[in-house]
Structures are given as C-alpha cells and as structure tokens.
Amino acid sequence: MGTQSDPAPVREETAEEMVARIGGTMPAALDAVRTAAGFPGRWKAIVVNLEKLWVCLPILSSHLGQLETHDNALCRELLQSVPDTLATATDIAGRCRAPLTAGKLQLRNSIDALAVKVEVNLRDCELLVKIGELYDDSSSSRPLDDITSTCSVRELQRLLALLQMSHTEAKYLALDGILEALHKDDKCLASMLDDANASAMVELLTASWPMVVREKAATVVCHMAGSYCCKDVLVSQGALMALIKLAESGSVVGRQKAAVALHHLASRSYEAEAVVMWQGGLLPLIEMCRRKNGDSVTQSAAAGTLKNISAAPDLRQVLANHGIIRVMVGLLGRGDAVPESKEHAVQCLVNLTAGYNGDELRRAILSEGGLRGLLLYLGGDNDDQHQAAVSAIRNLVRVISTSSEGDTTMKRLAGEQGCVSLLVRTMLEHNSKSARQVAAQALASLATYPPNAKEMNKDDKCVAGLVQLLDPSHYSTATIYYAIQCLLSLASTKRSRKLMISHSANGHLKKLMDVHGATELLQRLEGGMLRSLFSSSKQ
Template identity: 25%
Template sequence: MERTSPEPSTAGNSNLRRAIHFISSLISISHSIRVFAGKWKLIRTNLEELHSALIASDNPDSGENPSLSGILRSLLNTAGECHDLARRCSDVSYSGKLLMQSDLDVTLVKLNHHVKKLDEMYNTGILIRSHALIVSKPCLGASKEDMRFYIRDLLTRMKIGDVGMKKMALINLHEVVVEDDRYLKVIVEVGDVVHLLVEFLGSSEVVIQEESVKVVALITGFGDSSYKGVLIGAGVVGNLIKVLERGSEVGKVGAARCLMKLTENSDNAWLVSAHGGVNVLLKICGNVDSKGDLVGLACGVLRNLVGVEEIKRFMVEEGAVSTFIGLVRSEDEAIQVSSIEFIQNIAFKDELVRQMVVREGGVRVLFLVLDPEFSYSSKTKEVVMRAIENLCFSSSNCVSTLISYGFVDQLLYYIRNYEVSIQELALKVTFRLCGTSEEAKKALGDAGFMPELVKFLNAKSFEVREMAAEALSGMVMVPKNRKKFVQDDQNIALILQSIDPGKGNSGIKKFLISILISLTNCNTGRKKIMSSSYAKNIERLSENEVCSDAKKLVRKLTTNRFRSMLNGIWHS
C-alpha cells in the first residue's frame, strides 16, 4: 500500500473536502486490516464520527469555514499518521507489537480529541449543521468505496437531519438497495446503519417508521441469513412487534412481512413469543377491522411459529383454531389460503388438535368452500382439497362425516368439469380416499367414479394412469362395485387392451391384472373377459413376461368348466 498524501491533488479543493474524502478512504482501508482488530474498530468508530460531523458542517463546497481552519490542519496531520499506521498494519511491516499498540493508542487519543472539539463547536454554535453537501448517488457498478461513501452520507443525514432529511435519506437508501443488492453488504458493514434502522422502527414520526420498515424488509428478504442475524442482534424483533401494535397500516403490513421472513428460521420463533408477538398476531387475525393484506401476513407468521410445540400449545389455548376456521370463510383469497395452511400445520401429526378442528366445524367449512356454486379461485380449491386430505383421511369417522356431507359428489364434479390441475388433484384425492375404508370404496362406486377412472387409463401422464388403475383395483374388490363395472363391456375391453405386452403400460399392469382377477370372482365378469376380442392378451402376457399375477389370472380363467371355451377364443 502506497502512502496517500492528504495534500490536495486538484487546485481549489478545500481542506474540508479533502478531509472528508481522506477519512472516508481510511474507514474503507480499516475494514481490511486483520491485526489489532480491537484497536482498529475503536479507530474506525472515531473516524466515522468525524466523517459525519464534517459532512454536516457549514457549506464546504462554497468556501472553507474560518472556524474550521485550525482543527482541519491538525485533523489532516492525524489522518496522515493514521494512514501510515494502516499501511504498516496491512503489510505487517511494523518493528514490534508493543510499539505499534502504543502508536495506535496515541492516534486514537488524537482522533477522539478531534471528535470532542467538533462537538463543542456545534454545541456552542460556532458551526452550523447546514447539510449543504449532497453526495450524488453512485452509478450502477460503482466501486465498493464509492458505495460506502454514499451510505455514510445517508447515515449522517439519518443521524442529524430533521424529519424531512431523514425521510429522504431512507427513501434513497431503499432506492439504491432495490437497484443494486450489493448495497446490502455495505449497509451491514457500515457501523450504526442497521441499529439506526431498528431504532427508527420505534419513531413517533409515521413517515420515518414506514420508510424504515421498507428498508428492513429488503434486508430480511435477502437470501443471506447472516444479514437477518445482524438485524436480530440489533433487536429488530421487539421493535417490529411494537409496529404491529401501534404503527400505521403501512407500517404494520411491512412489519408482518419482515417477521414472516425472519420466522422462516424457527430459532427466531422464540423471540417473537418472548416479546408478546403471538398474542399481537392472534389479535390481528381475530379483529374484523384488520385489512386483508395484514391478516394474510399475520397468518403466515403464525404458520411459521406452530412448528415450535410450546408455542403451538399456547396458540391452541388462546383459541387459534376457532379463529382460523372463521377466517376460512373470508372473501380474501390470501387470507383464505393462509388460514387453511395454518389449520393444516397446527393439526399436523396432532390427533387432539385434528379432532378439535373437526369438532369446531373446520371440515364442514372446508367442504363448503369446494361447493361449485361458490366462485372461489382454483388456487383456493386446490389448497382446500389438500387440507381435507391431510386432515380427514387418517380417521374413519372423519371419512364417514365427509361422505355424509356429499364430498364424493364434489370430487366427481371436479373430475368431470374442471381444469386439468384441479381435475388431477381431485383424482389424487379420490385415489387416497379409496384407500381409507370399505365405506369409501362403496360410496365412490355408487357415485359413478369407475367409468371416469377407466377414462384416465389413457391419460398422457403415467402418474395419472397409475393412480386411476390402483384406485380401480381397490374399488372392484367390493362385490357391489364389481357388478356395476362388468355391466359396461367397454370397461373390460379397455382393461384388456391396456395389458397388451406391446404397449408401454408395464408400470400399471399389475393393477390392471388385479382388476381382472377380481372380475373373475363373478360369472358375468369371467364370461365377458373370455368373450372379448382382446382376451388373447392375457395368454401373451403370461407367456412373454415373468408375471406371476398374469399366470394366476390364466389359472382362474382356465377351470374345467371354461377351458374349452377359452381355448377356442385364444387359438382362433
């Protein structure tokens, strides 16, 4: 590192302007020094205070304030000495540690003296904080040093400016971060910015609070978790919850958005709870006057918190289940979706809570959302179907309740009449429902699901074909369903076509053969299989593939009674 002279490089530059730039350079250099870290942190703090005080001085570009002349000359000399020490520490070219420590202590005392002297000059009115110096925003792709300089200028304005200046500094801070996320690292590195933002969250000036929340939201939304850690260390959670309690509507929405990001890490859930945040969030969700955006975000935060067992128990005791069942009826999609997801999360692997959801009418409310007469969005309907599946299918009593409501008829409607994404989800739910109980299989058969499932055997998606085949194989095990199935000759023909060894349905053939085996349990089924023009596919499958189920099917079909009939068909 070459020594940089504090003397002017361009004619006409005032000592004040040079001092500001020189100190800014020293601050940047100090971050890269790895020896005597504690000493350099103290030196950097004094340099940053000097930088703020000088920027705030009286109109530095239009001529030097006479009152500053003496202190600036002394300060520039100290800055030069500090720069020399920084060079030697960076190069590790000093003669001894004790001597360097002594030199650093001497420089620290001098810098502290300059800080106090400037404070005295401001306090006595010798200097006036006119803030005339306005640093231009660096262009895109600017150097890190230019970015630091700009952020320090904004920091100064946030510290010493009036409400208007603080507001503009915060707006500018938000603007540069949106344009270039490299500024986030600079914000975290430059001392006091994060702490000041957190402090501003508690400001009585609404505009300051709102603009601060916007910047904090950008930091919490950034992918680097260490940035969130800096905010947590600065005490952001407590102040965000205060904004939720007493802030403006804009501030509350911003605070909830920040907390939602912060609580993605369950370690931070306890901080929200410790500051009374759970009660505040539940109150927002239970307040009929709360705006939709705020309620949706509050739901999201609480959804993140239920992963902590103790907090979940507290929510249950505070009536969260009934609150969120009520929110499912909301006309706001974001609130609906968030509340449904919350109910799923709070009942996940918790039989007592699941029973509470059922007991308090949660399943009935979810069922009503699926009513085709209501114009809820496809997204809401998808979330509801998944919620019903997760909440109800583990209990035979709950499945019976669903069937009594008419849930099977709803599923059939969505399979027959809705867009592909809903249709396939309804099929998946049907598949899961079919595996829950004998009662469910009978209800699905009575409703007319089997012909619809047969149609899906020709779907493009392998997953869809497999679910349809497996559901059918379960349903035809019920004698009543079996009789209905064989009444339509096309059903058997399609099954026999699909087991053709030349077709690429190998993954689902085991289910198709299972269906045929079940059908052999009734005389009509056996006869229709043997009389089908595709019956020879059974023999080909048993001969060409190592398939024990196919051989079993052949044995069931080739009893003495039907052997001659079958031989005549297969060898014709």
C-alpha cells in the same frame, strides 16, 4: 435632546472559538473527575470518554467548512451542550470526596446520568466528524460517470449517520431522506446497514416515538427486511419484538409495514421461534388474519409469517393452541381473502399436516372443515398453486384411511361436510393427475363408512369417474389401486355393478390382474353377469 443610539449587536461566537473555550475548561473538568472518590469503574469510563471527546472536537472544527447548513446547526448545538456537560461533571465530582457518607444512591444515579450524557456528546461528535469526512473533496479526481453514484452513496452514509444522532430533528430529516432515497434505489441502503444503523432504526419503531415516525421507520425496515443480507442484523438489534409491538398497537400503515417486515424476517426456524416465544408474538398476527374486510397486504403478510412459523415442527402445537387451524381454514372459505392469503393458508395446512406424528393436528383440521376448504380451493382457477392443496389433502387422508373408531368419526365428519361430492368433482374435472389420484385415495377411505358409500352410489358420475381411472395408459398404479378399492366398496349394490359394467370396467380389470383387488372386483362383476344370464334363461 439627542437620540440614544442602538446598542451594537452581540457578535456570535464562531465554532472555532467555542472549541477553544471548551479546550480551556476541559483540563480542569478532567482533573476533578480523575480525583473523584467512590465508584471507580464509573468515573474511569467517564474519563475515557471525556478524553476521546477532547481529541474529537478539534477534528470536528476542521470539517465545519464542508458541512451543510443543517449539519452546521447540529454542530453548534453540540458545542453548546459540551460546556454544560463539563460543568455537571465538575460539580458531581466535587461532591464525591472521601469519605462518602450519605446519599450514595443519589450520587450513583447522578454519575450514571452524567456517563450517558458524556457518551451521547462523544457519539454525536464522532458522527458529525464522519459526516464532515464524507464531504472532503475526494470525488474531484473521479471519472465523471462515477460522480452520480458517489454522491448517492455519500448522501446515504450521511443520512445513516444523522439517524444515529441524539438530536430528534436530525432523526426526522434522516428518515425523510432515506425514504426518498429508497424510491430511487432500494438496494444501495441494504448494503450499508450495520449494527449501529439497524439499532437506531429499530429504536424508532418503539412506542416512545410519535406514530408518524414509527410508520416511516417501519417502511424503511420493511424494505431492508426484504434483503437477505439485512435479516440477521435486524434480528440481532431487536427488530422482531419492536415490529410485533407495532403490529399489535400501531396505525393501519404501521401494522401493514410491520406485518410485511415480520413475513420477511420470520423465514428461518430460529427467527420463527423468536416470534412465537416472545410474549404476544402470535396474537397480533392471528388477529390480522381473522379480521374481516381488513387490509389485504397486512392479511397476506400475517398469513405468510404464520406459514413460515409452521415450518418449524416444534412450534406446530403452539400454533394449534393459539387457534391457527380455525383461522387458516377460515381464510380458505372467505370471499374477502386475497389469493396470496389463501396460498399461505394452504401451505400452512401442508406444514401442519406433515410428519408422522401429526395425527392429532390432522384430526383437528378435519374437524374444522379443512378437507372441504382445501377441496374448494382445489376447484379454483389457479392451477399453479394446486399442488400444495393436493399435498395437504393427501396428508389428511392418512387419518381417514384406517378403521379405528376415532377415524370412523373423521369419515362421518368428512361426509357430513359435503366432501364426497367435492371429491367426485375433483376426480372428474381436475386436470392434475395427482389431484385425481388423491381424490380417488380419499374416496376409497370414505367409502368404507356406509353412509358415504350410499351417497357415492347415488351419483352415477362417481362410478363412471372411478372406472375411468382404471386406464393404465393414463394413470399410475397407485391411482388405479385406490380406484379399485373404492369400486369394491360400491360393488355391493346391483345398480353400481351394472354401471361399472356399462362403462367397460371388466375390460380394464382383465389387464390389471397384478393390481391388488382387481381379481376380486372382476369376479364380483362377472358373477353378477352370470346371475343375470341365468335369471334371463329361466324366464
């Protein structure tokens, strides 16, 4: 009995044959769509895209020789999908015959789904044509030293095109390739970003994708957000909201990348307003700053974003309502907070205390221990960042410099929080003359509250430091003025007057007769000397 031979393998249809087969069925599908009844606007849009697809497919076929293996596979998948689309179009159009009676809503939904399918086929076809054109042998005539850069740019263009494909695997490969390219040259990609590329990238940040994809997309967006030329296009394509959602519910890596990207993007007032006004924009950022022993990069980026937002005057009260004051003051006193986070916190407090209408916020900062936190920060080692703290302290002193009942409460709070001794230390030890001036100004204000003056009188270094500030060869008139005002408050006790005299306050004051308060203070000191002299002569 003879053996039966194996059947001959079925020959795989070539791409050219697939295009020809599609071309044979396209006219009938177009005729059916053109004669469909009802929903004329929807059918017209489908006709336009089918006609574009018919023109595009032969062009794609001509580029197949230049495509890489993976891109050829995508091309075959597209060519397998188009016949199904044409069959669906013919079927739905056949059901749309006048007069339309029942099932209009179902028909409309089917037409809308068909329109999306046709649009996706057309977009994928156009993108594959674009990729094929990139691989035309146009670089052969270029100088040898241009080949490397040309290939790099061409590959990035290919990856960005793949990123926009509807095929999931194409997006994954594009992301991996883009991340690899960023390690080699992180500037080239930013120059190529357009609305379509940005939209495709932002879409991968959403919760509909696996977390590993969202993390990779966030890494790419984080790189691009650092480029000034990319900010507007990312914001216009909805990156802020997508990043906020990722910062709220993403993985550790996702939250970190989202926070850094938001820090870059929220650097102008209208972008900051978008972050605040959209639902949930502030809460994840504040939570990142509040979280103890969290990721330092995430914490710093979140604090930087909130600092950027606080630069917009109209948004400061919104921030305060969400508890930002306590969070920023807390960062200053936390041992686990990195220096960058503290720098952002200080600048945020500078912004919140700025302006002529911010007394309510300044009082809130004082109540939360903000002055103490700033003074402790000022006592650190980083001189380059001290000017911001000095500015914030100066802004806070505005509130405690009046004698109203409410501001007397602020003076009491500042004293109870240990600010007097910290101000004395700042005045004595800080190298910055502006820091010493603001310390003298704050002490002059606090000294008008008797318990604070009593504490200063107990500290011999306080009086000595204030007298030191009377030297016109080293300090400005403003510094001298505040030192005199503070000494006037302390001169009510005999002990303090003796200390002032022993440190040569009289000699300084005689050179400062044009400074307000100098004459009065000198009279009180010399009057005390005369009383002591008369008391000694009577004995």
